[in-house]
Amino acid sequence: MPDESVLPGSPRLRDSLSNPGKPLVRLFKALEHAGEAVLPQVDPASADPAAATESRECRMLSPDEVTELVEAYRHGAEMNELSRQYGVHRHTVDRHLERAGVAKRPMTKMTPAKVEQATELYGQGLSTNQIGKQFGVSGSTVWKALKRAAVGMRAPVAR
Structure with a gap:
């Protein structure tokens, strides 16, 4: 039995042709001008909505x-x-x-001073997520910094 993923009308083939690139569109037009029958494009409404949310538009900046x-x-x-x-x-x-040759700023978000502050706040009962919001970093960044500073970590709270 042939592989269904390559048969005309199969979801895989249909998805790959649902948004044809410029070369394929030019080929379709050339074939139509020559009188050849061209497979119709897939109706965008029938495309899988989950697949549409997975891709992002390629945006070129001016x-x-x-x-x-x-x-x-x-x-x-x-x-x-x-x-x-x-x-x-x-x-x-x-x-x-x-x-543009721009020197990028270092990614060090948790300076020693911030780690010291975070240690105090964590000792007062704040969560790593709450501390992270105050410093503009993620809770996991705070957790890693506190762990490296040998701070005794509380057990995680179940959600």
Whole structure:
């Protein structure tokens, strides 16, 4: 029996052709002009909605946007913040900064002073998530910093 994943009308083939690239669209048009029958495109309404949410649109920043992004970073904006603002992945932001020759700030979020403060707050009963919100980092970052500082950690609370 043939592999169903490559048969016309199979979900795998249908999904791969549901958003054809420019070369494939040009081929379809050329075949239509030559009088050849071309398989109809998949109706977007019938596509799996879960699959549509998994992919992100590839967004190209204009040269002006890249300049704004670089200047915002130089004035203190964080990469994740710029990523959300411009609708691109943080790695894209990183590459733009790299191409612009920008020296990136170190990722050290928990300085020794912050670890000392976090130790005090943790001793007062605050959770690592609560402490993280105060410092602008994740709770796991606080947990790791406290663990490295040999702070006795409480048992996790069940949700």
